[in-house]
Amino acid sequence: MMRRRLAAASVALVALLLAGCASIPTSGPVQAGDPQSADAANDVDILVPGPADGATQSEILEGFITAALSPRNNYQVAREFLTAEFADEWQADAGATIDVLADRELVAVNETTMRVDATPAAALLENGQYEEPDVRTPIPLDYRFEQVDGEWRISSAPTGILIDRIGFTQVFREYPLYFLDPTFEYFVPDVRWFSGPESAQTSIVQAILAGPAEWLAPGVVSAFPEGVELDPAAVPVSGGVASVSLVGAAFEDLSTVQRMQAQLDASLVGVRNIDSVALTLNGVDPAAPPLTPEPVRNPRVDPRSVVYDGETFGYLATSGEGIDPIAGISDTVATLAPTGASLGLDAEAVAVRNENGVWVVRSDEEAVLLDPRDGLVTPAIDGQGVVWSVPANLPDQLAWFAPDGDTAQVPVPWSGSTIAAIEVSRDSTRMAALLSDGGRTHFVVASIERGADGRPVGLGPTVLDLADVPGTALDVAWLDSRSVASITGIDGGATRIVTQELGGFARDRDGPASGVLIDGGNNDLRVLTAAGDLDVASGVGWQVRAGGIRFIASQQPG
Template sequence: MTRRRLRSTLATGLALALAVLVTGCAGIPQSGAPQIGQVVPTDEDPEIEFLAQGPEKDATQEQILRGFIDAASSPRDDYATAREYLSPSIQSTWNPDASALIDEANQRAFTSVDALTMQVSLVPVASVDGSGEYVEFSDLQPTTRVFALVQVDGQWRINSAPDGVVLDEQKFSEVFNPYALSFFDPSWTHLVPDLRWFPSRASTGTQIVNALLDGPSEWLVGAVTSAFPEGTQLTRNAVPIVSDVAQVDLNSEAFEADDLTLQRMQAQLSASLSGVSTINSVSIAVSGNVQDIPVLAIPGPRVDPRPLAMTEDGFGFLSGGAVERLPGISPQIEALSATAAVVNPSHSLAAVRTPDGVYAVRQSQTSGLRVDGRAGLIAPSLDRFGFIWSVPEGEPGSLLAIRADGSQSPVMSSWPDASSIQSIQVSRDGTRLLALVRTAGEPRLLVAGIARAADNTPVSLGDPLVLAVGDGAGLSATWIDEITVASLTSSSDGRGEVVTQVIGGESTRLATLDDAVQIVGGNTTKQLRALSSAGDVRVLRTSLWQTTASGVAFLATQLGSPS
């Protein structure tokens, strides 16, 4: 039940954030905001459902400890109720925002260490650090937290407590929400989400803005960029919300920003704050001077919702039982005896795998150009800058980025322990690479930031995040949207397991399916498609995979659709 609640919370928050990313920040007006004003006092924290209870008179040590942990589930008034359980010496120094440990409530065990010390043993399933980064644990191992107690006016109080809070999964889903901080790709074309989790309270907007100004998560450093000039901070540690307007007052470093930079700053703030229910627009001031900033349109890399596939009738979009071929591209792909393909947003370039290598197929040409003739190549990827990514299955470190003219550049990979690689796919914004590899006999799903040269040539991959993946042999991995991925593995009996993972959030195991060999994403999980070895295309309807097309040789990947 609690995992379902957490998924519901995540889905709702991400729907708001991704809607802004896709529609170019249209969800929050960006100009004509009122002047910086006074904070409107309120006794209500938004979206908080859990109300904590203070300590009871003559409570035992265990009752005090249990009550403190429960009360720390409520961030109302800076965790005022939880602080009632603390002795005066630590009431103001205990830092609940340092971390959150999410555990299985029925696994908690309270024991006395000595007359003035207690410990709680628990089994964490995930954690959130001080910057809001969520980590899901695949190996559930028990841990302990130790608390010292003291008598204050004849009542037990906690005199030493670890910073941070402990919440069970249900309370976490009620108190914390996901917020997609937004950074730019290196070309300043797309917004890239960096998911964080914060408790919903009056200061949530402040936490989000501070996290945005602090920069991206470590694994994204070098792959994304921010419009805020170095050293930019809030003039005071608060983002007032007046009449649904978040008023962001930045220090003098922001004076370095020109008009375009201010527009980009506004776009980042608007997208990052879009998940806060009490905020409908954003106003930027620099040292108290409100800026009039026009809206900056940011395109979203959505793909055509129809499947793109190679069939008996040719290569193109499956539409109403017919194949809608791509002018200039489809004839070349069909002539190559293709086994895999990926097409750019304008349908002017495709990367195609054939029995004798990987080809670049350009709409402006009449035949494809072989750009990689190495043996054992996996299905290639393509990025929005026109680079074809190619690697042999048995040589996972031999990753190449290849231009359409055939010139090659090696890319330093970040999976030195991998013995083989089954799938690679660059995100539609061109900032991250998803890779399904095999290490120590087990599949591993990785996502890493892409570092590029000034001309956008890929140079290296950053340290990867390890994502959830099923058991068995790795077959395929795909992007579902800008923050969600999916992987397909197969057991020895042919059963396919599909696992979806929100990067920075929770993973979900979908219904199993027989004899699947490939998965390809669309714009949502509902558009995730699986292909069987018999050529049947399946989509997940409620809890069953249903066949929607047949006679398909392979499903192609799209990077976007023509504007």
């Protein structure tokens, strides 16, 4: 049996840019940095050669994998490495295995079969959803060969493509699809990745019609009725206008039509120079007025940190000196001797933890004890004023408490021996959690399912697994509508911060020494240290903004 490393660059590639030529790296370590945006002006077209005469099985396999870097004309060049029959069957768009190129190995199994052992860095599902793997053990991918007119060709291969992460960022682009929260007040992003920039707008519309990702679906709604289809099955763009023709349902409700248009506008405008979307329904222009008010795409919080210094709870002055109390709230919070808190929508309520449990303080009202259980994490509060609470050592015992006193414990989709932190997104559709399970710390997001009255029914049954995090779980925070961050402690008092785009990449950086809590602000990382210093990210380092702080609180918009 032959075993060897698969060549990092088996053929020469040429990337042609609008302004000239540039090479694309197809090997080497993953580099930190943002993937190219969906509306990048210089979309890359990778030119790859077809099979050479007399090529060996291994050369055909390497050439086929490399040719999949070019999605042009439905992977036309890659199909040249296949038998004619299999070329018609191969489903290139059925997803992707994104692997670690340096660890990729090729094995000759027998005279007509070769295997690639690929160590997964991520997976791309058929719907364009990017997922972190549960485990990172090698995946065996078998390729079978036949001779056609004396030349080796592949007669069987896994569906989808095999691509390394650097190649992935060159071939695929990320596109946020937008769905709606149940109140129709917010757009909720669902990031997908598609290849073939010339057909991105069609992929986006088809994905919207198919509905949100499985993990997100329980917490959001779509304006598009079931059974609606894109006909013709393409979205042409002319003069900056994308034409979307839908059929298959009666479109008689004005508000539904307005929300459909709003979803399409939010998801398509800005993609491939699209300035507007022309919608036709069963061949008719609905001529619906724009939806007003338009749902908020990325709700923001007060830019000031919410802190407690042992005496005053409120907004930290922008100078870092002094705390501005919150009228009707701060004095009552201070009397509880709090150890943690989360500020609600418009600063009208705050969920507070102290030695006796979790309380709620509503503006100009007395504090109410909600959860007297021992060992609670800092509670979360959502935009409906619902307080969420869970014991650190019992992560499956999550409970919610509504403003009218109603309460329930709900099943959770995560597992772990302990839970360090929870926080609700600013559109109140998702919950992030940081858990530990033995020596593993993991980071998940689940959707929040609500009934018609807005009360939580529970969390969705499926979580979005984010990057595994090294060290001891400490805290989690939302940065914006698409990104979350965690902080973990590692040896010697050092900390590590991981920022994760939901449906995208994770990036990590060193945090300040002895960090204990993290706050996202408006994509503005802040870390509180054990010494009471509030540090803010400054370039590659950290700068002290204030001292003498006991804790920093998360916020809902306001």
